[in-house]
Structure formats: structure tokens, C-alpha cells
Amino acid sequence: MAQISTVDALAQTAFLIQRALEQRADEHGFSLTQTRLLGVLRDREPTMNELAQLLDIDKSSASGLVDRAERRGLVQRTPSTLDRRSVLVRLTTQGRRLVDEVSARFEQDVTAMLEPLTASEHSSLTALLSRVIVAHAAAHGVDLLATAPGA
Amino acid sequence: MAQISTVDALAQTAFLIQRALEQRADEHGFSLTQTRLLGVLRDREPTMNELAQLLDIDKSSASGLVDRAERRGLVQRTPSTLDRRSVLVRLTTQGRRLVDEVSARFEQDVTAMLEPLTASEHSSLTALLSRVIVAHAAAHGVDLLATAPGA
DNA sequence: TATTGTTATACTCTATAACTATA
DNA sequence: TATAGTTATAGAGTATAACAATA
DSSP: OOOOOHHHHHHHHHHHHHHHHHHHHHHTTOOHHHHHHHHHTTTOOOBHHHHHHHHTSOHHHHHHHHHHHHHTTSEEEEEOSSOTTOEEEEEOHHHHHHHHHHHHHHHHHHHHHTTTSOHHHHHHHHHHHHHHHHHHHHHHTOOGGGGOTTO | OOOOOHHHHHHHHHHHHHHHHHHHHHHTTOOHHHHHHHHHHTTOOOBHHHHHHHHTSOHHHHHHHHHHHHHTTSEEEEEOSSOTTOEEEEEOHHHHHHHHHHHHHHHHHHHHHTTTSOHHHHHHHHHHHHHHHHHHHHHHTOOGGGGOTTO
């Protein structure tokens, strides 16, 4: 049964995971990109520039993204007191509520996907993937926090 | 070291995998979506309608996608002889060459990511993910071929 | 009548370039 | 001068609705 190559297995897993997040976001009426935005704002209050770097997009793209999220009442712009050129972006109460909901649903989805595994297999999988991730981060200097679950 | 939850580990892995494919596609000057299009056409010559179903997008979106790929010489439309309303979509020689290149590079990337693991750990990971994927497919009736690596 | 594909239109997301207001 | 953010513009990708050609 299941003659799948390692590359295929990883690619298909990636597809399933992203699909799950996409569908949960869609239930709440927003896109994967908006979800990423809310995700990185969960534990940060960055300037527009920092936000663009966190999402790896141009500052003009970040500005538009925030425009649309702001129009929907999910995030808020506040002027920086330190540098009057800067703007801080943060979640509104509603934005936080929504991102928490989506995250919870997504966690349930992933947990459900792993149900075929025993507790010890579950642990093995986590350990193996963690090593791959940590090694990759070390080799590429990626900021793990910036690519967090909700993100 | 590496205190990562299972959900985080899977989400981050999905992120890394997709990122790799995206970067390889970008090297050849096309998007993830175009890569998916070429990927599903590697072993198929579907009608526009079938293509839309394979990619899970509207037929009008598929039509536009094929327009752009055709303009770049990657795919070709040919009238169906069976049903004169239908159009068959297929890779050009250049399209096939490019998708094969991207796939090969992507496979190298994924293989490189797994280098920290021993051969037996590598096998364990594949086996565990395969079970998750097969169980998920069985539960949801997903066509595994339609979500193949290049796709 | 129903289906296949295209087109018109609109929205999101992205980037580049030009602009403003600070620094 | 340099930087932070916005805006104008353009292109990809998506969907809905209306349409022509064919079944």
C-alpha cells in the first residue's frame, strides 16, 4: 500500500496543510494572505516597514493589504510617537478574535489528520520534522517566529 | 532543543516546501500557479473544463490562465474532434522542458532538506506521512494524482 | 434545453516608480 | 540626503454573469 516517494509525501502534505488553512480562512470570509497578516500581528505591533519585511512583500503591498484589512475592521493604524514618519499596525479586538478562531480550527484540522498515528508515531513525526526545520533554519538563517502556525 | 508542537512542525514544513517550489519556479520566470498548470499537464491532455476541475478553479479562470501560458509558448490549445465545443490543452515542447527542469530542481531541494536525517529516519518519515496522506485521501476521496509533486 | 468555452467586469494581491513628510 | 509611508499604475489570478457555438 501507498507507494509514495519522500518528495511526493512532503509535497502532498504541504498541499493538505495549506488547503486546510485556506478553507478555514475562507469560512470566515478572508484570504490566506489576510490570515498571514493577522497571524504575524498576533504577537507584534510592527511599523509598516517591519510588517512588509515579516511578510516578505513590498511596503506598498503591505500598505494595500492593511488598507483592505482596516476597511474590514480587522487591524488598525496608529501613528508612532518615536518617529513621526512611522505608523504602527495592530489587531483590533475583532481581528484578534477572528485569527484566534481560525487558528483553533486549523489546529483541530491538523490534529484530525494525524489521528491514524499512534501517540508514539505522532511524537516521532514531530521530532523528525523538527530536526529538518531547525537544520534548515540554521542553514538559511530563517526567523522561525516569523513563519509561525497562523502565519 | 527545538521545542516545536506537531501543528507548528507541519505548518512550517508546508511553508518550507512551498517556498522551495515557488523559488524554483521564479528562477524560470513563472508563478506557482503557472507551475501547477504545467504540472497537471505533464501526464494529461484535458479539455478546458477538465483542467478547471483539476486545478479547482472556475473555467473562466482556467481560460485566462491558459491564455497567459499560451502567450509565453508553454501550452497549446487544440480543437477536440469528439466534441466541437471543446478545446484540448497540452504542453508545448518548451513547456515540458521547463516543467521537467523545475521538478528536478525542486526534488533536489527537498532531498537536501532531509539530509540531517539518517537513511532509516528518512524511511520512517516517508512511511508516517504516507499513512497520513492515504488516510486523508480515503476519508475525503481526494485524487492523489491530481495533487502530484509538480502540481 | 444543456454544456463548452470565451469575454466583460470586478476584486485581491503583487511590484515599480513617483511623491510627501519627516529625519 | 535618506527613510517611512502612500498613491498611481500595471499585471497575475480569482470569481460571477452574460454570451456564442454546439450538443
